[in-house]
Amino acid sequence: METNSVAFFQSQQYPEPTHKPIVAALKVKNPQNVGSLMRLIDNVGGDTLYLLDDENPKREGSIRKTAGLSYKHVKLVWLSSEEFFQAIPKDYTLVAIETNEASTNVFATKLPDKVAFLLGSEMHGLSEEHIHRCAHSVHIPMTGLCKSMNISHALSIALFEWLRQQLFTN
Numbered sequence: 001m002e003t004n005s006v007a008f009f010q011s012q013q014y015p016e017p018t019h020k021p022i023v024a025a026l027k028v029k030n031p032q033n034v035g036s037l038m039r040l041i042d043n044v045g046g047d048t049l050y051l052l053d054d055e056n057p058k059r060e061g062s063i064r065k066t067a068g069l070s071y072k073h074v075k076l077v078w079l080s081s082e083e084f085f086q087a088i089p090k091d092y093t094l095v096a097i098e099t100n101e102a103s104t105n106v107f108a109t110k111l112p113d114k115v116a117f118l119l120g121s122e123m124h125g126l127s128e129e130h131i132h133r134c135a136h137s138v139h140i141p142m143t144g145l146c147k148s149m150n151i152s153h154a155l156s157i158a159l160f161e162w163l164r165q166q167l168f169t170n
Helices: 005-011 031-043 060-067 081-087 128-132 151-167
Strands: 022-026 048-052 075-079 093-097 115-119 136-139
Touching: 022 031, 022 151, 031 048, 031 060, 031 151, 048 081, 075 081, 093 151, 115 151
Parallel strands: 022 048, 022 115, 048 075, 093 115, 093 136
Antiparallel strands: none
């Protein structure tokens, strides 16, 4: 059975989140990851992906192909980390998606309604300096032998946990 996902979700009566999430990623190297992040942001009603301290020119064709229709819906903005930290609205809470000594399980953490997620690079994650600029850090529990996750997979888990908390808890 083939399902037209656009028609399916248009027929659903899901509420929309009150606030759009903000997402920033530090030094993302892989253009397919950029496209995947854009698609995820679009999935939950966000409209911008901030790429921080980016020193690697991306192949726009690869980003566009991976992002699909989301390439037209999600704006890419390049900033320095410092410019991003200064641009976050005062009523938003910055949350690092990063495993560290102070991080809490994303599924056991009440995420803020007005959230700004910060992700690290694929190879090195976030520096201690970046983590300390965040109000909270969350990690994704991994019970298998592999203890690492693709940046887009990590964002999908955090974004959809945030969405679940916003819309589907009593």
